[in-house]
Amino acid sequence: MKRYQKILVGVDGSSQAREAFDRAVELAKQNEATLIIASILNSDRYVGMGMALGASYINKAAEVDMLGRLQDSGEVLVQQAKAAGIQNVILEVTKGNSKTALAEDLVTKYDADLVVIGATGTNVVERVLIGSNAHFIV
Structure with a gap:
């Protein structure tokens, strides 16, 4: 029987991600696999519809704050995974397109x-306009 060696999980703070x-x-x-916890600051969500407006429109202080919050919440998940008995846990906090990243x-x-x-962290309108991460990955 094939055993998974490296499992990547995407988290965004939603109940589905939990x-x-x-x-x-x-x-x-x-x-007995390595768990990679990934939290991506999805730039598509805070820069209009995609990167069309360019990075110059992103408030850098807000971006640093959001990345810091993702890091903090990710570290809590790392500790929870280790407490559950997972030996190898990696936290990846980055920015970009969550679909292509995952x-x-x-x-x-x-x-x-x-x-x-998770099945979806988007609402109906977002799924129609940009699709869900789950659909894209599949």
Whole structure:
């Protein structure tokens, strides 16, 4: 039976992401796998519709603050995963497009063989306009 070695879980603070994190912890424990917790500051959400306006429109102080908050909440999850018995836990906090980060960039960077994310953290309008991360990854 194939065992997962590196499990990537995307978290964003939503209840769906919490459920995905809990499931990823279970799977990592069962497989004695490395757990990579990824939190991406999705620039598409705070710079109009995508990067069309350019990075110069981003308030850098706000960006640093948001990244710091993601780091802090991610470190709490790292401690929870370790308390659950996961030996190898990596925290990746970055900015960019969460879809490509979770489907391509971080999978390649960490050689992940499983990606776990919540069903959706978007509302109906966002899913119609930009699609969900889950749909994009699949």
